[in-house]
Amino acid sequence: MRRAPFVPSVDPFLLWLIAVVATASLLPVRGAAAGWFDILADAAIALLFFLHGAKLSREAIVKGIGNWRLHLMVLASTYLLFPVAGLVTERLAQGWINPLLLSGVLFLTLLPSTVQSSIAFTAMARGNVAAAVCSASLSNLLGILLTPLLVGVFIQSARTGQGGDWSAVRSIVMQLLVPFLAGHFLRPVIGKWIDRHKAILMPVDRGSILLVVYSAFSAAVVNGIWQVLEFSDLLELLLISAVILAFIMGVNALLTRATGLPREDAVVLLFCGSKKSLVSGVPMAGALFAPAQVGMIVLPLMIFHQLQLFVCAWLAARFAREAEAPNSATPARIPQTSDEIAAAAEAVGLPIPEPCAPGVAANLALLSSHAERMRGKAS
Numbered sequence: 360m361r362r363a364p365f366v367p368s369v370d371p372f373l374l375w376l377i378a379v380v381a382t383a384s385l386l387p388v389r390g391a392a393a394g395w396f397d398i399l400a401d402a403a404i405a406l407l408f409f410l411h412g413a414k415l416s417r418e419a420i421v422k423g424i425g426n427w428r429l430h431l432m433v434l435a436s437t438y439l440l441f442p443v444a445g446l447v448t449e450r451l452a453q454g455w456i457n458p459l460l461l462s463g464v465l466f467l468t469l470l471p472s473t474v475q476s477s478i479a480f481t482a483m484a485r486g487n488v489a490a491a492v493c494s495a496s497l498s499n500l501l502g503i504l505l506t507p508l509l510v511g512v513f514i515q516s517a518r519t520g521q522g523g524d525w526s527a528v529r530s531i532v533m534q535l536l537v538p539f540l541a542g543h544f545l546r547p548v549i550g551k552w553i554d555r556h557k558a559i560l561m562p563v564d565r566g567s568i569l570l571v572v573y574s575a576f577s578a579a580v581v582n583g584i585w586q587v588l589e590f591s592d593l594l595e596l597l598l599i600s601a602v603i604l605a606f607i608m609g610v611n612a613l614l615t616r617a618t619g620l621p622r623e624d625a626v627v628l629l630f631c632g633s634k635k636s637l638v639s640g641v642p643m644a645g646a647l648f649a650p651a652q653v654g655m656i657v658l659p660l661m662i663f664h665q666l667q668l669f670v671c672a673w674l675a676a677r678f679a680r681e682a683e684a685p686n687s688a689t690p691a692r693i694p695q696t697s698d699e700i701a702a703a704a705e706a707v708g709l710p711i712p713e714p715c716a717p718g719v720a721a722n723l724a725l726l727s728s729h730a731e732r733m734r735g736k737a738s
Contacts, residue, residue: 372565373665379573384585387577397645400574403567404642405538410560411474412542413553415496418696423493429624433472433494436611436632438505441468444603446513456595457587459652462514463659464599466644469509470660471502473634475564480671482702484678486626488694492702494631502639503536504528510647530646535639555713557701564638571641572657579654588655593662600663604670607633626678630671637664693723 388396424430445468449461474495481491507528546553576584611632615625637660644656694703700720704711 375565375569376572376661376665379569380576383573383576384580387580388574389577389581393574393577396570396574396577400567400570400645401534401642403563403570405534407560407563407567407638408535409538409542410553410563412539412544413546413549414557414560415543415546416492416550416697417546419489419492419699420496422696423487423489423491426487426490426493426624428618429487429490429620429627430494430497432611432614432618432620432628433632434498434501436607436628437472437498438469438501438509440607440610440632441603441635442509442513444468444606448599448603452595452599456599457592457655459655460588460592460596460659463656464596464603465514466510466647466656467635467640467660467663468603469506469513470635470640470643471506472498472631473636473638474499475560476668476671477631477634478702480630480675481626482694482699483675484626484630485623485682486630486678487621487623488699488702489696490624491627491631494627498631499636499639500536500539502636503531506639506643507531507647510643515647527646531643534642534646554697554701568637568641571645572661575641575645575650575653575657578650579652582651584654596659596662597666600659600666604633604663604667608670629674634667634671635660635663637661695720695724 442465445465448468449465452461452464472495477495478488478491482488542549608629611628612625614620615628620628640660641657644653644660648656694700697716697720700711700716700723
C-alpha cells in the first residue's frame with residue numbers, strides 16, 4: 360500500500376537510537392571497559408570528520424561562497440535566533456522540567472547546522488544546492504569554536520560563575536576540526552576514491568553516533584538517570600522541540616519574504632537555518648560536560664533531531680511537488696555540478712554508478728541547455 364505523500368516515513372536511525380538507549384539501560388558499559396569504549400567512540404568521530412572533509416568539494420564552495428547575504432542569514436538563524444529561543448525557553452520552563460534537561464535544550468540551540476541532511480533536503484526541494492553546501496559547511500566549521508564559547512557563556516558560567524573550559528575547546532578542535540581539515544587537504548589525493556565510495560559515509564556517520572550515545576547513556580544509567588527521568592519529561596521535551604522548531608521556521612519564512620530571497624535561496628535558509636547537528640553535538644557534549652551528565656544533555660538533541668527530520672522531509676516533498684507542477688512559476692533547476700548531481704541522486708535514493716557518472720552529467724548539461732532555450736522562447 361502506498362504511503363500518503365504528506366506522511367513522512369520513520370527514520371530507521373531513530374529505531375537504532377532507541378535500541379542503543381535500551382541496550383545501555385540494560386547492559387551499560389562500566390569500569391575499564393568504559394574507558395576503552397570512549398577511545399573507540401572518539402576514533403570513530405575523528406574518522407567521520409576526516410571523511411566529511413575529504414568529501415567536501417572546493418568546486419561547490421567556490422560556486423556557493425559568493426551568496427554572502429544568504430550565508431549571513433543562515434549563520435544568524437543558527438547562532439543568534441536559536442540561542443535567543445533557547446534562553447527564553449529556559450526561563451519560561453524553569454521549575455517544571457529537570458534543570459539538566461533544560462541545559463540540554465539550551466545546548467542544542469547553540470549547536471551548528473547539519474550538513475548531509477541540509478544538502479539532501481535542499482536538493483529534494485529544488486533549492487540552491489551549492490549555497491547549501493557552503494552554508495552548512497561554514498556553520499559546522501564555525502561551530503567547532505563558537506559552540507564551546509557559547510556553552511561557556513550561557514550554561515557553564517550560569518552554573519559556576521566561571522567561563523568555559525579552554526581544554527574542552529582544544530579537545531573539540533583536535534577531535535573534529537583537525538581531522539576535517541586533514542581530510543579536506545588530502546582531497547586531491549583521496550577525493551576520487553571517496554567520491555566513488557560515498558556509501559561508506561552512512562555507516563561511519565551513524566555508527567560513530569551510536570557508539571557515543573551508548574557510551575554517554577551507559578554513564579548516565581550508572582549514575583541513575585532512570586531514577587530521576589519520567590515519561591512526562593520526554594513528552595515535555597517533544598513539545599518544547601516542536602515550539603522551537605516552529606518558531607525558527609516561521610521567523611525564517613517571514614525573513615525570506617521581507618528580504619525578497621529567490622525561491623532557491625529561501626529553501627536553503629529554511630533547511631540550513633532550522634536544523635541542529637547530532638553528529639557535532641554528541642561529541643561536543645562529551646567534551647564540555649561531565650560523563651554522568653552527557654546522557655541527559657544529549658536527550659533533547661536526539662528528540663529535536665528526529666523531529667526536524669520528520670518536518671523537513673515533509674516540507675521538502677511538498678516544495679518538490681510545487682516546483683514540478685505544470686503551471687509552477689518557478690521551474691525546477693537541473694543539477695549540473697558533480698556535488699549537485701550526487702545530492703539530488705541521494706535525495707531520491709538513486710545511486711549513480713561511477714562509469715555512468717560522466718554520461719549522466721553530459722545528459723543533464725544538454726537537458727539544461729535545451730530547457731534554457733525553451734524558457735527564452737517562452738518569454
